[in-house]
Amino acid sequence: MMKCNDVQEMLADLLLGELNESASAAIQAHLDQCRTCRAEFDALSGLWRELGALPEQIPERNLRPGFDAMLAAYKQGMHHSDSRATLLERLNGWIGTWWPGQPLVQFASAVACLLVGLLIGIIAHSAKPLSYDIVALQKEMQHMREVTAISLLRQDSPTERLHGISLGAQAAQPGGELLTSLLQTLNTDPNVNVRLAAVDALYLFRNHARVRSGLIESLAGQTSPLVQIALIDLLTEIREKKSIDALKHVIEKNNLDTNVKQRAETGLKQLL
Amino acid sequence: MNSQSDNDIMLQVRNGDIDKLGLLFDKYHLVLYTFFVRMSSSKATSEDLVQEVFLRMLKYRYTFRGDGKFTNWMFHIARNAQIDFLRKQSKETCVDDDALDTASEDAQPEELLEQHQNHLLLMQALDKLPHEKREVLILSRFHDMKYEDIAALMHCQVGTIKARVHRALAELRTIFNDISGENG
Numbered sequence: 001m002m003k004c005n006d007v008q009e010m011l012a013d014l015l016l017g018e019l020n021e022s023a024s025a026a027i028q029a030h031l032d033q034c035r036t037c038r039a040e041f042d043a044l045s046g047l048w049r050e051l052g053a054l055p056e057q058i059p060e061r062n063l064r065p066g067f068d069a070m071l072a073a074y075k076q077g078m079h080h081s082d083s084r085a086t087l088l089e090r091l092n093g094w095i096g097t098w099w100p101g102q103p104l105v106q107f108a109s110a111v112a113c114l115l116v117g118l119l120i121g122i123i124a125h126s127a128k129p130l131s132y133d134i135v136a137l138q139k140e141m142q143h144m145r146e147v148t149a150i151s152l153l154r155q156d157s158p159t160e161r162l163h164g165i166s167l168g169a170q171a172a173q174p175g176g177e178l179l180t181s182l183l184q185t186l187n188t189d190p191n192v193n194v195r196l197a198a199v200d201a202l203y204l205f206r207n208h209a210r211v212r213s214g215l216i217e218s219l220a221g222q223t224s225p226l227v228q229i230a231l232i233d234l235l236t237e238i239r240e241k242k243s244i245d246a247l248k249h250v251i252e253k254n255n256l257d258t259n260v261k262q263r264a265e266t267g268l269k270q271l272l
Numbered sequence: 273m274n275s276q277s278d279n280d281i282m283l284q285v286r287n288g289d290i291d292k293l294g295l296l297f298d299k300y301h302l303v304l305y306t307f308f309v310r311m312s313s314s315k316a317t318s319e320d321l322v323q324e325v326f327l328r329m330l331k332y333r334y335t336f337r338g339d340g341k342f343t344n345w346m347f348h349i350a351r352n353a354q355i356d357f358l359r360k361q362s363k364e365t366c367v368d369d370d371a372l373d374t375a376s377e378d379a380q381p382e383e384l385l386e387q388h389q390n391h392l393l394l395m396q397a398l399d400k401l402p403h404e405k406r407e408v409l410i411l412s413r414f415h416d417m418k419y420e421d422i423a424a425l426m427h428c429q430v431g432t433i434k435a436r437v438h439r440a441l442a443e444l445r446t447i448f449n450d451i452s453g454e455n456g
Contacts, residue, residue, distance in 0.1 A: 012438040016412055018419055047445050050394055051413045057306040059319050066323055067297050074330050075290065159400055159450040162443060166402040193446045196439050197402075233435075 002030045005225045005259045007037050014041075015048045146171055146178045153181050158191045165194070169201040179205060183214040192224045199230040206238045216243045219250060225257040232260070236267035244271055278342035286333040296342075297326055303415070304350055310410050311354060312399050324353045344421055347411065351425065397448040405440035412437055 007030045013019050014027055031038045145167060152164025165185065168178050182205075186198040205211045219231045228250070235243040247268045251261055278299075284292045301322050308318035328349045329336075336345055398406055411417040411425070419437070423430045 009438065012441050013434065015441075016419070016437065018434075043445065044441060047394075047441070047448065048413070050390060051398075051409070054310075054391055054394060054414075056302060057309040057315075057318070058302070059305050059322075060315060061319070063301055063305070063319060063322055064297070066319075067294070067301070067326055070323055070327055071290065071293065071330075074327070078290075157450055159397075159447045162447060163400060169402070191446060193439070193442045197443060200439070230435075 002026055003258060004037055005257055008040055011041050011044050015045060146175055150178060150181045153185050158194050161194050162197055165197045165201045169204055174205055179208060179211055186218050187221055192226055195227045196230055199234060203234050212240055216246045219246045225260045228260045229263050232263045232267045236270050241271055279338045282336050282342050283338045286336050290330060321353050321357060325350050328353060344425060348425055393452055394448060396451060397444055400447050401440060401444060405436060405443060408433060408436045409440045
């Protein structure tokens with residue numbers, strides 16, 4: 001008999017027709033007996049059905065004339081490029097008549113070209129100093145985005161909090177406050193999907209030491225098997241050796257979900 | 273069988289019979305248009321992106337080898353066209369009421385209204401998903417792409433796509449319930 005967590009992890013696969021016959025049958029058998037999983041499946045399949053019923057979009061104008069015009073222009077361009085090719089061939093031949101035959105002279109010409117290029121580069125660079133205004137503006141925009149993300153993470157609505165995570169995940173160089181807020185969301189958000197989204201976002205910032213240590217600490221406090229599995233997968237994928245003790249601690253927990261235990265044991269083997 | 277004939281047509285285009293691209297345009301321009309609208313592009317942008325995809329099919333026709341599904345290659349081009357567009361321009365978000373004007377013919381007025389509202393809410397919920405999660409849902413639900421196809425398209429592991437679809441669906445449900453007022 002399959003466990004509820006195993007089944008719930010595979011409900012999307014069942015909807016997408018990604019399971020073989022025996023796996024589908026095993027899940028169906030579980031759904032026939034488990035009301036919780038049945039309710040979960042009914043909700044997801046309802047949503048899946050609704051998605052499928054979304055109408056096809058129709059453009060406001062006929063796109064075919066634009067396509068025909070593009071095709072005609074492209075064909076004309078092909079014709080032109082054919083005649084240009086013969087011009088290029090002639091030019092090639094002309095250059096070939098004066099291009100030096102001696103490898104040493106060829107090398108000297110190449111060096112001269114390189115030096116001229118460097119000189120032009122230096123002149124162009126000194127004439128146009130770095131645009132500090134743009135850099136400052138970019139920094140300011142990034143800061144504003146982070147402030148907005150943090151503020152959204154504190155909202156009551158899970159949709160707003162998901163939006164906050166999504167916005168925060170776009171930060172190229174996240175500040176300390178954003179990372180703290182994301183970790184806090186991971187540890188305390190009441191909605192499991194928001195916590196899972198926080199795991200995804202923090203994965204993007206895995207190179208930050210505080211994120212790595214925060215993820216390890218979070219593992220001990222998580223109660224949802226889905227979040228526990230997501231964290232174990234993440235720590236294994238980033239090959240975080242410091243998580244070995246945390247994984248051992250999880251495995252030793254009483255009443256631990258068997259699926260989580262298996263994942264933690266597999267992760268531990270990979271890290272050791 | 274369908275894929276095979278699409279492949280044959282595209283191979284003819286690759287070999288110089290570029291007028292044949294019109295057959296693929298007739299067959300797929302609405303599919304692509306719907307894909308772009310659902311990926312939150314405005315209607316006008318989606319129309320431009322459809323043209324851009326067919327232009328790129330011509331430009332990059334030599335990269336079509338004919339050994340996979342034509343639609344996988346087409347969506348590869350479509351994704352790149354959209355990514356380039358998003359890079360150039362800040363993203364426009366537009367869920368138009370009139371985008372949802374198709375409904376089943378035998379439905380009653382109250383049912384039609386409810387169906388319309390549900391569609392609108394679902395489009396809004398879809399729009400609120402992060403780009404990469406919205407994309408896997410759209411490709412799997414509307415374009416019948418399997419985990420394996422999506423993984424190849426996005427150059428990542430099948431397991432990553434599987435987890436992403438799972439979470440995308442769960443997140444969509446949370447958002448949909450939230451904006452329908454059933455939750456939080």
